[in-house]
Amino acid sequence: MLRFARWKVASILAMTLVSIFLIVPSLLPADLRSAMQKALPKWVPTQAIVLGLDLQGGAHLLLEVDSSDVLRSQVNNLRDDVRRILREENARLSGGIGIQGRTVQFRVPEQADRNRALPKLRALANPSGSALGVVSAPPYEINEQPDGLVQIVVTDAGVNERVRRAVDQTIEVLRRRVDALGTTEPNIQRQGADRVLVQVPGLQDTNRLKEILGTTAKLEFRMVADAGANPGDVDQLDQTDQPGKIPVEKRVMVEGEDLTDAQPSFDQRSGEPVVNFRFNIRGGQRFGEATSANVGRPFAIVLDNKVISAPRILSPITGGSGQISGRFTVEQANNLSILLRAGALPAKLSIVEERTVGPGLGQDSIEAGKRAAYVAGILVFCYMLITYGVFGIFADLALAIHIIMIFAGLVLLQATLTLPGIAGIVLTIGMAVDSNVLIYERIREEARAGRSVVTALDAGFNRAFATIIDSQSTMFVAAVILYFLGSGPVRGFAVSLGLGILTTVVTAVTMTRMMIALWYRFGRPQKLPI
């Protein structure tokens, strides 16, 4: 009991000092901290505690890629490929190429035609990664019936692979869009098979964020259909700024992916907000050809299947640039140009979960958490003091270091502190003294049984230790389960609870033991103060 190895004392002091160093940057104002980060060498810890979105305010959006949309475009692409191959091989079809769910089917009556086309179709079904030695399941399955019916089915593996790629692409596009909003440190990550989590701290206007993230932004330039056009080649599309539908040809002249730039601007004559854009070479050429051939006719600028405007082609547009006007507000023109620059999403996105906290409430929560922690600390502090006297002071000192260590642990792990996380810390203020209480009560009991001061102290620490490990490990198991199941705020609770349990073993057991050993060595008391 009394002998306490020097290295133990030294390492405990070192741990405490390191902990204090770790939390100092979090207490400084942000500008001083960033100045420190620049001035000090890299190994000096200057990171602050990471606050959760519920404390610093911000938006948390869980978006889901529409898998059926992905499948639909995959099947459509497959049909286009089939049509191209059959045409290239001069295979004669009987009837058209039909789509049913995830199956593309057609009938090629001649055996010779089938023999030419099928190897090429089979090549489509070879998984794309096979050349690199990555063996994956084929994306398509081809069934050939004796009567010439060929069915190509998109397999589950094919759909999954496409959804995975769509999510990757979505993340890229969303990152460009969020970056264009000029926010600091957005977090965009994949979640599960078909979801993307977007967290943007400190954002005031989440409405705009939602608008920018949720829009597919598929831009198309198509001709407005003539009155005599074949109804099968025409879509009736809604307009953005007025009721009624416009007949638009199905054929697309140029798509948004051929844009190289888009900027908001004002029309020189009317002064209304517009978006100026530039095509790449291919887009410029196609647009030039199409407008040359259709001078005098109106064409439609279509965004996500809605007609923004349908201007008349006055003269061929061959310069590779143009202007979109559609009675925009300034903000709409800004948003549209961000969307066009960032590119279109591969599939529809829907918001499946939203949690937004305004900066005001976040600040209030921090204040409330602080107040609760102070009050809890003072109450427990006083209670320990009046119950255990000098030993209570030791426990209180250990408690203070325990709290410092929890925060240091949060900084070290760069774990996120949330409001439930603060609640977890407050809870451990109450529970941390449990270990001290177990030890002290045991010491009292041993002393009452007539043992000397030293033996009572020794027995108290030794016998209580097993129980402390037992009781703390049950709480730790609960914290671990919570960590793996919870998300966001709840996970923050699990982290601070778990950290609190670990540090309490260090502070309440080892540190108090050291303090009591020192106290005994210098005071040589004949009686225990508790």
Added chain:
Amino acid sequence: MRTFRLAPDNMTFGFMRLRRVSYPFSALMSIISVLMFLAWGLNFGIDFAGGTLLEVRAKSGTADLTQLRGLGDRFALGEVEVQAFGGNADATVRIRLQPGGDAAQQAAVERVREAINTDYEFRRIEVVGPRVSGELVQSGTLGVVLSIVSVLIYLWFRYEWQLAVAAVIATMHDLLLTVGFFAVTRLEFNITSIAAILTIVGLSLNETVVVLDRIREMMKKYKKLPIPEMIDLSINAVLSRTIMTSTTTTLALLALVAFGGHVIQSFSLAMMFGVIVATYSSIFICSPILIYLGVRDATDKG
């Protein structure tokens, strides 16, 4: 120096006699909990029920609750629950899950926002779609089941079967009463409530382990003593610690309830209830079971 004590030293209170009171009492409470749970169910928050929660603050300083309640009829959103809290300016508006999937939730929020945007500041917006709430129900249930299973495994290795059975019954008792607490008080049951319940399981086990450890120690020491007296002796020995710890924990939680803010109030309240029930059950529920299970035989053999 004379120090302050809640439990006097050398107490020899006959806790085991009280089982004739505590058992019917706990049985009654458990039955009430089950009945209330079955009859009223839990007041599921949007995490599990889906829907929308808006926290608004009136720019004028006074929230017009009638106007907010009227939003439901105005936009055909079904029942809209409005609750004022804090000062006059703050209120929460809860909109039920709208039929029509994830897009319908966003559309409802959009309409409400447009209607009251000029008069109110939006301090918090939470929208949980139907699928996400379903998944949260799954992971919440999984969490409770997993924690119970890990408790069982832990106890299986740690104790003789009589002690383990006693600990399981005590933990289940605490779990049941906490669920009953949620059902009776109509506190919102959210994903943080699951966190509270798992923590209560941990706390309950913590209390139980301390008592059982001591009983086991006493069993070896006083082989001749009748079981009820031996258990009373053990409980009296750990009583001051049990009271001390639950008092400090309750004090900390009290601070959270009073000052921690409305966002985590139901979490703190549930936890406080859990601490008190866990302390009660470790003394009055867990230990007396050992009398019925004949704990002495087991330790003699093993």
